[in-house]
Amino acid sequence: EIVLTQSPATLSLSPGERATLSCRASQSIISYLAWYQQKPGQAPRLLLYDTSNRATGIPARFSGSGSGTDFTLTITSLEPEDAAVYYCQQRANWPRTFGQGTKLEMK
Amino acid sequence: QVQLVQSGAEVKKPGSSVKVSCKASGGTFSSYTISWVRQAPGQGLEWMGRIIPILGIANYAQKFQGRVTITADKSTSTAYMELSSLRSEDTAVYYCASSVTVNWYFDLWGRGTLVTVSS
Numbered sequence: 001e002i003v004l005t006q007s008p009a010t011l012s013l014s015p016g017e018r019a020t021l022s023c024r025a026s027q028s029i030i031s032y033l034a035w036y037q038q039k040p041g042q043a044p045r046l047l048l049y050d051t052s053n054r055a056t057g058i059p060a061r062f063s064g065s066g067s068g069t070d071f072t073l074t075i076t077s078l079e080p081e082d083a084a085v086y087y088c089q090q091r092a093n094w095p096r097t098f099g100q101g102t103k104l105e106m107k
Numbered sequence: 108q109v110q111l112v113q114s115g116a117e118v119k120k121p122g123s124s125v126k127v128s129c130k131a132s133g134g135t136f137s138s139y140t141i142s143w144v145r146q147a148p149g150q151g152l153e154w155m156g157r158i159i160p161i162l163g164i165a166n167y168a169q170k171f172q173g174r175v176t177i178t179a180d181k182s183t184s185t186a187y188m189e190l191s192s193l194r195s196e197d198t199a200v201y202y203c204a205s206s207v208t209v210n211w212y213f214d215l216w217g218r219g220t221l222v223t224v225s226s
Binding site: 091 | 144153166213217
């Protein structure tokens with residue numbers, strides 16, 4: 001199965017700053033990667049799919065890049081409500097797998 | 108607007124089984140695949156398996172093979188996930204999720220069902 005490794009585990013930033021989250025795959029997943037946001041007590045929400053396509057209603061400050069094995073989620077100009085855990089997920093192979101998550105904290 | 112409505116929390120004994128339901132309302136159920144994803148307390152997300160209701164075909168993560176059964180009832184637009192031989196490590200929130208407007212990814216989620224396994 002494809003293992004996704006996210007870094008850092010925790011990121012602590014201030015509103016207005018830029019967040020860069022990384023996801024590395026154990027083998028090439030081409031561009032078949034999604035990013036989800038999960039807040040406490042809530043189900044995950046799809047942010048980006050196929051690396052860089054924003055899901056419905058997702059603000060433009062969320063963007064994604066990468067291909068092959070290395071991917072990045074960038075959140076420009078952080079808002080307080082961006083505090084959450086972010087997961088990457090691949091759909092290149094079965095079983096679908098998720099990264100272990102990056103917790104974004106707001107200072 | 109399609110929604111996924113899950114059944115309520117369960118408390119089960121080790122060795123028993125649990126069956127969680129996920130009812131799709133407001134959409135054409137058979138058009139979607141339904142996956143089950145679980146999340147142990149304080150942990151990440153784990154995909155368990157999925158079903159294609161229109162075909163009745165399911166596939167599972169190897170980790171759960173033999174212990175999990177995912178079914179769907181098209182007449183009631185409901186998917187089910189049954190997990191057997193429960194152990195304490197199965198304590199988790201179980202989500203159903205679907206790909207409604209975005210193929211292959213999970214853009215619609217249920218609110219989750221907490222399953223607690225405790226003696």
